[in-house]
Amino acid sequence: MRYLSTRGDPARRRFSDILLEGLAPDGGLYLPEHYPQVDAATLARWRRIYHEQGYAELAFEILSLYIDDIPPDDLRALLRRTYTAEVFGTGEIVPLRHLEDGLWLEALSNGPTLAFKDMAMQLLGHLFEYELARRGETLNILGATSGDTGSAAEYAMRGKRGIRVFMLSPHGRMSPFQQAQMYSLQDPNIHNIAIEGVFDDCQDIVKAVSADLAFKRQYRIGTVNSINWARLLAQVVYYVAGWIQATERDDQRVSFAVPSGNFGNVCAGHIARMMGLPIERLVVATNENDVLDEFFRTGVYRVRGSADTYETSSPSMDISKASNFERFVFDLLGRDAAATRALFAEALARHGRFDLSQHPAFAQVRQRYGFVSGRSTHANRIETIRTTWQRHGVLIDPHTADGVKVAREHLQPGVPMIVLETALPIKFAATIVEAIGQEPPRPAHLQGIEQLPKRVLVMPADAQRVKDHIAAVCQAG
Numbered sequence: 001m002r003y004l005s006t007r008g009d010p011a012r013r014r015f016s017d018i019l020l021e022g023l024a025p026d027g028g029l030y031l032p033e034h035y036p037q038v039d040a041a042t043l044a045r046w047r048r049i050y051h052e053q054g055y056a057e058l059a060f061e062i063l064s065l066y067i068d069d070i071p072p073d074d075l076r077a078l079l080r081r082t083y084t085a086e087v088f089g090t091g092e093i094v095p096l097r098h099l100e101d102g103l104w105l106e107a108l109s110n111g112p113t114l115a116f117k118d119m120a121m122q123l124l125g126h127l128f129e130y131e132l133a134r135r136g137e138t139l140n141i142l143g144a145t146s147g148d149t150g151s152a153a154e155y156a157m158r159g160k161r162g163i164r165v166f167m168l169s170p171h172g173r174m175s176p177f178q179q180a181q182m183y184s185l186q187d188p189n190i191h192n193i194a195i196e197g198v199f200d201d202c203q204d205i206v207k208a209v210s211a212d213l214a215f216k217r218q219y220r221i222g223t224v225n226s227i228n229w230a231r232l233l234a235q236v237v238y239y240v241a242g243w244i245q246a247t248e249r250d251d252q253r254v255s256f257a258v259p260s261g262n263f264g265n266v267c268a269g270h271i272a273r274m275m276g277l278p279i280e281r282l283v284v285a286t287n288e289n290d291v292l293d294e295f296f297r298t299g300v301y302r303v304r305g306s307a308d309t310y311e312t313s314s315p316s317m318d319i320s321k322a323s324n325f326e327r328f329v330f331d332l333l334g335r336d337a338a339a340t341r342a343l344f345a346e347a348l349a350r351h352g353r354f355d356l357s358q359h360p361a362f363a364q365v366r367q368r369y370g371f372v373s374g375r376s377t378h379a380n381r382i383e384t385i386r387t388t389w390q391r392h393g394v395l396i397d398p399h400t401a402d403g404v405k406v407a408r409e410h411l412q413p414g415v416p417m418i419v420l421e422t423a424l425p426i427k428f429a430a431t432i433v434e435a436i437g438q439e440p441p442r443p444a445h446l447q448g449i450e451q452l453p454k455r456v457l458v459m460p461a462d463a464q465r466v467k468d469h470i471a472a473v474c475q476a477g
């Protein structure tokens with residue numbers, strides 16, 4: 001399998017070459033040259049493998065279709081080490097729970113940081129360690145976080161050989177629980193830096209450091225952001241596992257409802273559907289930051305400025321643009337790289353928007369690609385958390401609530417609707433208290449984490465100071 005760029009760069013790359021990269025050199029995103037097709041016999045075999053041998057073996061079957069430059073035994077060993085009951089809490093890894101007529105919840109949030117990003121990030125940790133050792137290289141991962149991504153990256157990379165993480169977070173602006181999750185890590189390769197500023201200051205520093213190409217090369221600076229292809233690929237597996245658990249026959253179709261921000265999660269669903277997994281609809285659920293809902297309703301894609309990007313009670317979906325969306329548009333336009341480049345490199349850069357409402361491809365968004373969408377507000381999410389708790393005794397987090405709210409608007413008779421549970425309620429306790437008047441339960445191993453000693457350095461919002469710190473740490477070995 002070779003990988004291409006959505007903007008037409010003629011180079012074709014192998015999995016291991018793009019593993020450690022973000023954007024393609026021409027600014028596009030990587031996609032496989034084609035989507036391997038699975039037939040009914042393969043689906044039947046995958047069903048048996050998941051039930052009899054487990055999630056890691058299923059993951060091996062799927063990832064092998066896309067990765068041909070890691071020896072199969074090595075890949076299988078990496079997957080077995082990643083997807084264990086110890087790390088993800090159950091043997092099923094992503095157990096399905098029935099909620100109400102036609103509606104199911106797929107648990108993706110039982111990993112170390114209690115959000116779905118662990119599903120891919122845990123694998124990335126093992127893959128990075130493997131590939132760096134194979135090349136005899138090391139990597140310093142630099143990132144900015146306001147919560148979920150940074151902690152998922154730290155828990156994936158902790159203790160990994162050849163890797164250090166420098167994670168910037170806005171000083172005093174994350175919830176006490178989120179701060180404790182990150183800052184209590186004592187691993188010597190994890191470096192928390194609390195920046196005196198807001199999240200955008202952290203992001204600006206990452207950009208400034210990455211723009212210094214000499215520094216970037218000298219200190220082997222890398223990232224683990226949501227456009228990384230390996231993260232998407234890892235996520236395809238739980239769409240297959242969700243379909244297996246919700247069906248008995250191999251021709252039975254299901255729909256997925258996906259709380260969405262950067263379009264990373266639901267893009268993996270799109271890939272699973274393109275491969276031939278019997279998916280009826282992909283329901284994109286947004287919060288008040290409804291860039292994606294607007295596109296799927298109207299054909300207009302309009303990125304937001306910071307003044308109209310809202311801070312909501314489902315904060316991990318607070319985005320101004322959806323960084324993986326270009327991958328879907330590339331497929332929608334029949335993989336026309338010149339057209340994709342014209343939209344993303346030119347129209348968006350110049351006008352901050354593009355309009356496909358009159359394009360013949362847009363008419364196929366629902367019929368041919370299965371996409372529908374909806375949005376949810378703070379009031380919707382509170383109401384959905386409360387009623388789901390009262391009716392079913394099931395407590396869901398605010399992001400999952402956005403998914404449930406929108407899923408209910410797209411139910412079809414006879415088609416199970418699977419809502420992806422993207423975080424556990426404990427991460428967003430204040431909103432849960434507002435909805436049901438009591439604190440969410442906390443897993444036993446997280447009791448009292450706010451009292452653990454913290455390992456974090458507070459610094460002014462100054463890129464040079466961050467660079468000096470990275471250099472000092474690297475020189476100390």
Ligand SMILES: *Cc1c(COP(=O)(O)O)cnc(C)c1O
Binds near residue numbers: 264
């Ligand atoms: C990251 C995140 C999302 C959004 O996922 P995307 O891949 O960015 O669309 C939704 N919910 C939670 C809890 C998240 O952490």
